[in-house]
Amino acid sequence: MLKGEQSWSFSTKPAITASAAVVGPYEGKGPLGQDFDFVHDDPRLGEDSWEKAEKRLLEDACQTAMEKASVQKEDVQFFLGGDLMAQLITSSFAARTLSIPFLGIFGACSTSMEGLALAAQLVDSGAAETVMCGTASHNSSAEKQFRYPTEYGGQKPPTAQWTVTGAGSAILQPANKASKTSNIRVTGATIGKVVDMGVSDPFNMGGAMAPAAVDTITGHFRDFKRSFDDYDLIVTGDLGRVGFDLANDLFSKAGFKVPDHVYQDCGLLMYGDDPNVLAGGSGCACSATVTYGHILKRMQAGELRRVLVAATGALLSPLSYQQKESIPSICHAVVLEVTDH
Incomplete structure (x- = not known):
């Protein structure tokens, strides 16, 4: 609903x-x-x-x-x-x-x-x-x-x-159809709006997507009457180091205190400090593999009980870039929770 x-x-x-x-x-x-x-x-x-x-x-x-x-x-x-x-x-x-x-x-x-x-x-x-x-x-x-x-x-x-x-x-x-070992539920979602702050550099996707991530996550907090304190982990899709730092700044300007142990980014988790990936990971598989591999395993192990995955996307194409368009971006967020059956 x-x-x-x-x-x-x-x-x-x-x-x-x-x-x-x-x-x-x-x-x-x-x-x-x-x-x-x-x-x-x-x-x-x-x-x-x-x-x-x-x-x-x-x-x-x-x-x-x-x-x-x-x-x-x-x-x-x-x-x-x-x-x-x-x-x-x-x-x-x-x-x-x-x-x-x-x-x-x-x-x-x-x-x-x-x-x-x-x-x-x-x-x-x-x-x-x-x-x-x-x-x-x-x-x-x-x-x-x-x-x-x-x-x-x-x-x-x-x-x-x-x-x-x-x-x-x-x-x-449906929960009643799933096996007894399947204790991870999808309990909510926030659908993002397209946000475009005028970034046009295709080599700075993190900077383009960060405002969309903050817009969706703060919209989620408003709709569910929650904050960072209500989650064990909030992870953005693939902002990388540039976008992650920018998102933290935008959260602070919006009046949110961001706990270091709660907010992370899939683009940083995937490769760690590997300098060869420059600002971090990206791509459709970034949030997908980190979520369906790493995060769900942590939830199954009891380390995390409520997680918000806020996947980000840059909605450009080769054609729009060649026509000097800016990069519109979006973020969709999903709530994952461990249940006790």
Whole structure:
């Protein structure tokens, strides 16, 4: 049901029956490497193009999630997917392989939580009993589409970020249908507004997306009458160091005291202090793999009970950049909670 101005509260608390996070070799060497279901040792995954490799990542994540949930593809009513590739070819081609009724969505790097929020809405409303959502990105396919192919070897400024090679998927079901071990529920979501502060540098995505993240999180606090103190963890999608610092400044200016142990960013968690990624991680798979791998494992271990994942996305295209447009951004947030059945 509608909560406040831009949020949903899910009365049935749909369960995340299973999730999967699949990554490339570089991500597997990072600080979260042990939290992923599978780490590929070949960034091409044996395919003859980066785009086909990205599709394989999403297929692997979806298949792994279904296996962990003990469901067949015939049991899944809808698959919600999106990605960064032109016309969602990663998701739509993966949906071709899966042969599940497909809803293509786009929120750039916020797609992970957009998909999870919509999947929870379908289950909560009774429109479906088993829904799968997922997204993927690949460093080399994103570089080729949005910047320069990696073979070009172009240098980047320190504000640039590293697109995560990986894919994440989750399966949602009504709480009474989920297994007794599935104690993580989706209890709410806040749908973001498009925010554009005039940033036009494609190598400064964090600066472009930070205002959208702050707008959605403060909107969430207003709608649910909550604050940072009500969460064990609030994590933004992929602001990186530049965007994370800016978001902290914006929160302070809005009158919020931000506890260091509560607010983190997936783009920083993914690679830690690795200088090769410059400002940090990004891409659709950034928040997806960190959430469906690292964060859910921490929740299952009892370390976290209530988490807000606020995935951010820069809504530019190669065409809009060439036409000197600024970068509109968005953030979608989802509340995850551990229940005691």
